[in-house]
Amino acid sequence: MQIRLSPLLSITFLAILPLMPSCEPPVTTDLTKSTLIPQPASVTASGGTFVMNADTKIYVSDSDEGTDAVASYLSQLLSPATGYALEVSSSEGVNELSGILLEVSDDATLGKEGYELTITEGMVKIAGGSAAGIFYGAQTLRQLLPDAIEASVTQEGQTWSIPTGTIRDMPVYGYRGAMLDVARHFFDVNEVKRFIDFLAAYKMNVLHLHLSDDQGWRIEIKSWPLLTEHGGQTEVGGGKGGFYTQEQYKELVAYAAERQILVIPEIDVPGHTNAALASYPALNCDGRAPELYTGTEVGFSTLCTDKKVTYEFLNDVVRELAEITPGPYLHIGGDESHATKSEDYLPFVNQVQGIVKAHGKTMIGWDETAQADLSEGSVVQLWHNADFAKMAVQKGAKLIMSPANKAYLDMQYDSTSRIGLHWAAYIEVPDGYNWDPATIVPGIGREDIIGMECALWSETVTDMADIEYLTFPRLPGYAEIAWSASSLRNWESYEKRLSAHASRMESMGIGFYRSPKVAWAASGKE
Numbered sequence: 001m002q003i004r005l006s007p008l009l010s011i012t013f014l015a016i017l018p019l020m021p022s023c024e025p026p027v028t029t030d031l032t033k034s035t036l037i038p039q040p041a042s043v044t045a046s047g048g049t050f051v052m053n054a055d056t057k058i059y060v061s062d063s064d065e066g067t068d069a070v071a072s073y074l075s076q077l078l079s080p081a082t083g084y085a086l087e088v089s090s091s092e093g094v095n096e097l098s099g100i101l102l103e104v105s106d107d108a109t110l111g112k113e114g115y116e117l118t119i120t121e122g123m124v125k126i127a128g129g130s131a132a133g134i135f136y137g138a139q140t141l142r143q144l145l146p147d148a149i150e151a152s153v154t155q156e157g158q159t160w161s162i163p164t165g166t167i168r169d170m171p172v173y174g175y176r177g178a179m180l181d182v183a184r185h186f187f188d189v190n191e192v193k194r195f196i197d198f199l200a201a202y203k204m205n206v207l208h209l210h211l212s213d214d215q216g217w218r219i220e221i222k223s224w225p226l227l228t229e230h231g232g233q234t235e236v237g238g239g240k241g242g243f244y245t246q247e248q249y250k251e252l253v254a255y256a257a258e259r260q261i262l263v264i265p266e267i268d269v270p271g272h273t274n275a276a277l278a279s280y281p282a283l284n285c286d287g288r289a290p291e292l293y294t295g296t297e298v299g300f301s302t303l304c305t306d307k308k309v310t311y312e313f314l315n316d317v318v319r320e321l322a323e324i325t326p327g328p329y330l331h332i333g334g335d336e337s338h339a340t341k342s343e344d345y346l347p348f349v350n351q352v353q354g355i356v357k358a359h360g361k362t363m364i365g366w367d368e369t370a371q372a373d374l375s376e377g378s379v380v381q382l383w384h385n386a387d388f389a390k391m392a393v394q395k396g397a398k399l400i401m402s403p404a405n406k407a408y409l410d411m412q413y414d415s416t417s418r419i420g421l422h423w424a425a426y427i428e429v430p431d432g433y434n435w436d437p438a439t440i441v442p443g444i445g446r447e448d449i450i451g452m453e454c455a456l457w458s459e460t461v462t463d464m465a466d467i468e469y470l471t472f473p474r475l476p477g478y479a480e481i482a483w484s485a486s487s488l489r490n491w492e493s494y495e496k497r498l499s500a501h502a503s504r505m506e507s508m509g510i511g512f513y514r515s516p517k518v519a520w521a522a523s524g525k526e
């Protein structure tokens, strides 16, 4: 639409133009008005301003394990938009500190992932329960800076100021995860790294990689090379597929670890195994390998549970994966094994649980695995069957809450969404936010749950634009559900903070779905 101004009006407009406020959002000096996601446990304002500039130093105390790594991560994070290369130096012997101080706190009540962020006119101090807590304090500092801090090019003339005060914060759940299905459609190392960056920005600490399914096997197993050489060669729709070499997988594990994120690999068995069955005839009960599969049906494949070679295969896969996976968990799937005889399924899961344990790991399985003889410490992931979840609790297992009708990122927002499914529900932004893992299933409480995980299945997701469209703006809400106390959570407060994140997501280059359910703040770029 073309708006034409009369000549007189044009002259008047040009005369007052310099008096008009720049489109830079106003700098608030009230810390309690900041739009932080996840909502911190406590925020106290002191009404001043700290201004970061090119000479701001990041100080670390030498004795802190991993603090240096967080300091260089923070310096690198702040560099593109500011053009600064903030120097990291020891705080030892420095009396007059002015800058950003990172240290491990001796306040045990913070917990490993908690932090206290104290901001005065001359100093920002992040005292964390460990390097992780310091990292999360750094993410809060990042969100307190103007949205332009997320830009990938230097923002000339921008003042990097943050309001002064104190934030004391710690997470409710220790497991704050997101799953990326790289089997239905394959996503390369750089795409997975960008997904990891999304999680880090919102204090999430688990990336569950769904590495195998009917349509593809995505992780190199040296003792069974055809799994990727053959089983990794396609994907839903017949595209070229792909896979991670073990070196690439280790690169992703390291990239995630620098961001306090644990990678949990999933090898889904006995169902969802067409790619493996197509690669090795011996794994099939009839000794014949099926064709590679590029459709989206589920429940038609099964390993041959009464063949010895199947367990030799699983032992090799688990051994090789355990060797390159830090942390206590391996996920063995166990979902939708409709082609496995029911009398064979439980003994199979029990055997796989033993193999996982033999390689020093703890099993996670989808909720169907609750029917097995769960060992102490085994974890069950609720996705669709509350009875199985309750069965798991009765057997002493702990739960990861991923109810498909609330936490599946591949669900359409509504019937107009350009991609996604809706077998579980349409999940608009408020639907994804307005639930509590500790109360959603009667009989399951806070003490039964280690955390929450949202899941992005990729039947309809082909590229990063699709990932961003379904992941944002719902991911920040899941991060808040896992981090913030439910007593602090309500849609009115969250919607205001999320709407202010529009310009931050734009600065991050995220192609998010502009949900009509959110009164989006007018971003500077309109």
Ligand code: IFG
Binding pocket: 298, 335, 336, 366, 383, 408, 410, 421, 457
């Ligand atoms: N359920 C299947 C997934 C995927 C999903 C798509 C689980 C545990 C439907 N299993 O969710 O493989 O097809 O929404």
